[in-house]
Amino acid sequence: MSAISSKEALDFSAACPAPFHDYERVVLGHGSGGRLSHDLLTRVILPALGRDPNAVLEDQATLPAIDGRIAVTTDAFVIQPLFFPGGDIGSLAVHGTINDLAVGGARPLHLTAALIIEEGLLLSVLSRVVTSMRRACSEAGVVLVAGDTKVVERGKADGLYITTTGIGRVPDKLALSVANARPGDRVIVSGTLGDHGIAVLAQREGIELQTDLVSDSAPLADLAARVLEACPELRCMRDPTRGGASSALNEIAMASRVGIALDEARIPVREAVVGACELLGFDPLYVANEGKLIAIVPPNAAEAVLDTLRAHPLGRDAAILGEVVSDHPGTVVLRSRLGGKRIVAMLSGDQLPRIC
Numbered sequence: 001m002s003a004i005s006s007k008e009a010l011d012f013s014a015a016c017p018a019p020f021h022d023y024e025r026v027v028l029g030h031g032s033g034g035r036l037s038h039d040l041l042t043r044v045i046l047p048a049l050g051r052d053p054n055a056v057l058e059d060q061a062t063l064p065a066i067d068g069r070i071a072v073t074t075d076a077f078v079i080q081p082l083f084f085p086g087g088d089i090g091s092l093a094v095h096g097t098i099n100d101l102a103v104g105g106a107r108p109l110h111l112t113a114a115l116i117i118e119e120g121l122l123l124s125v126l127s128r129v130v131t132s133m134r135r136a137c138s139e140a141g142v143v144l145v146a147g148d149t150k151v152v153e154r155g156k157a158d159g160l161y162i163t164t165t166g167i168g169r170v171p172d173k174l175a176l177s178v179a180n181a182r183p184g185d186r187v188i189v190s191g192t193l194g195d196h197g198i199a200v201l202a203q204r205e206g207i208e209l210q211t212d213l214v215s216d217s218a219p220l221a222d223l224a225a226r227v228l229e230a231c232p233e234l235r236c237m238r239d240p241t242r243g244g245a246s247s248a249l250n251e252i253a254m255a256s257r258v259g260i261a262l263d264e265a266r267i268p269v270r271e272a273v274v275g276a277c278e279l280l281g282f283d284p285l286y287v288a289n290e291g292k293l294i295a296i297v298p299p300n301a302a303e304a305v306l307d308t309l310r311a312h313p314l315g316r317d318a319a320i321l322g323e324v325v326s327d328h329p330g331t332v333v334l335r336s337r338l339g340g341k342r343i344v345a346m347l348s349g350d351q352l353p354r355i356c
Contacts, residue, residue, distance in 0.1 A: 022287040024119045031151025036075030040149065041161045044123050045115075048130035049144065061145035061348055069170040071106035073097060076163045080354040082129065084203045086196075087290075089162055090132035093225040095217050095290060096241065096356060097166040098140050102224040103237035103293055105167030111137065112146040113164045118157035129160065130349040140219040142166075143166035158354070173288060174228075186302035188295045190223060190309050191216065194246055194273040194287035200355045202276065211272040218291035223314045230308040235296040241356055243347040244286040245321075248294050249332045252345040260332045262322035262344065285334075286347050288355050296324065 029036035042053035077093045078172065085096075098108045103209055113133065117126065137144050155167050195216040202209055238248040253260045269284045291314060297305050302320060309315030332344040 011179045013194055024123060026117050026119055026123060026126065026151055028119050028151055028153065028296040030117070030201050031149065037149070040123075040311075041352045044127050045130055045149065048127045051133045052217055061110075061112070063145060063167075066109070066167075066169050068172055069322075071101050071104055071168040071170050072165065073099060073100040073104075074163065074165045076161065077353055078158060078161050078355060079200065079356055080158050081200075081204055082125065082159055084200045084215055085212070086199055087131050087217040088129060089160060090129035091136040092290060092356065093162040093164045094133055094136035094142075095262075097164040097217040097247050098142060099220045099239045099241075099290075099293070101166050102219070102221040103176075103239050104168075104170065104186045105224070106170045107141065107225070108142045108166055108168045108219075108221050110143050110145045110167040111164055113144060113162060114148045115150070116157050116161035116163070117149060117151050118159050119151060119154045121159050121241075125159070129162075136219070140221060144335060145170060148221050161310050176236045177235060178236050178238065178252045178255040181252050181260075181324045182235070182298075183258060183324050183326040184299050185235055185296050186299055187249070187260060187262070187321045187323060188302065188309070189245065189268065189275045189319055189321055190220075190269045190293045190295075190298060190315040191291075192270050193240070193289060194269060194277065194282075194284040196290040197244070197287035197355050198273045198276045199350055200281075201280075204354075207276065209272045209276060210348075211270070213270065214337065216289055216291035218314055220291065220314065223250060223309070223312050224293060225310060226308050227293075227305055231295075231297050231301040233298055233301065234305075235298070237293050238291050240289050242288055244284070244288055244296070244330065246283075246285045247346050248343050249344070252296060253332055254330045256324070257329045259325040259328040259330070261325050261327075262332065262334045264334055264336050265321050266321055268319045283353075284290065285344055288352065290356060294321075299323075319352050 046053045075097050077089055079089050082089045101108045104116045150241045199213050240248040249260050309318035333341055334344050335341050
């Protein structure tokens with residue numbers, strides 16, 4: 001048996017099935033923690049984030065102290081398709097996490113992200129998603145401070161999953177809560193319902209709509225801050241994502257032990273969403289949104305909040321949906337355009353899977 005030279009022993013590239021830079025798709029080795037993982041980070045992810053690929057990377061991010069109370073939220077995103085009219089899984093992950101902080105009254109500051117990547121995903125697609133995350137963070141004024149990547153076998157991840165954690169600062173003495181609603185309060189939504197869910201479904205199923213409907217995915221921090229400024233006595237805010245407005249309102253009604261009465265004629269819904277819902281048998285109140293907020297406000301502040309919302313680009317279609325009542329506590333009731341009433345129960349199944 002011939003001896004192996006030192007040069008041959010140190011030639012690690014010989015053990016790799018292809019030169020690192022020749023890969024067009026993610027392979028399992030990209031999740032090994034070795035040279036391929038390093039290659040994925042330095043050639044794709046860090047450049048897409050606008051970071052120096054030669055920078056020293058620690059196992060944690062060290063952040064400056066936050067003066068005041070800290071808000072933390074974690075979310076996961078499993079949407080299909082990865083790209084849809086108005087956004088993609090990258091921008092959606094940033095917006096969704098920021099919005100969970102914002103509706104609690106927090107100012108979003110930092111994000112972390114974990115990417116679960118399916119073997120075979122195009123590296124160009126991964127770069128495009130991460131670039132979109134960077135752009136969304138920049139526009140929202142938050143910093144992506146830490147992250148991780150894992151690679152799973154083909155068929156195990158729908159291409160890409162993203163889990164994010166957000167950190168923000170809550171102003172002193174602010175105490176928004178779904179348990180704060182009181183009879184007489186007004187229920188306000190910042191815009192049309194169902195845009196995100198229907199836009200994603202139409203893209204996924206090849207449904208042609210008569211209008212160019214796009215997802216409403218957007219960061220709500222600035223809008224939420226302006227609502228708080230206009231109404232310091234605000235009861236609570238929620239972003240009606242999975243389960244739509246129905247789930248958000250039912251959660252408020254149950255936590256506050258009040259009833260909520262809605263007026264169907266006041267609910268803002270685009271014609272394309274109405275048409276798609278009628279065709280598919282959906283109710284816009286149950287369809288997900290990713291750039292809307294619902295606010296519960298005292299009656300004397302309702303018009304001021306409405307004016308504030310409508311003056312903002314993300315709140316032009318804001319409307320008062322109804323009010324909080326003492327009747328039927330824990331239940332949301334809708335008065336139809338024909339004068340009848342029906343209960344708007346919380347979604348019991350999965351009306352639109354893989355939408356956020």
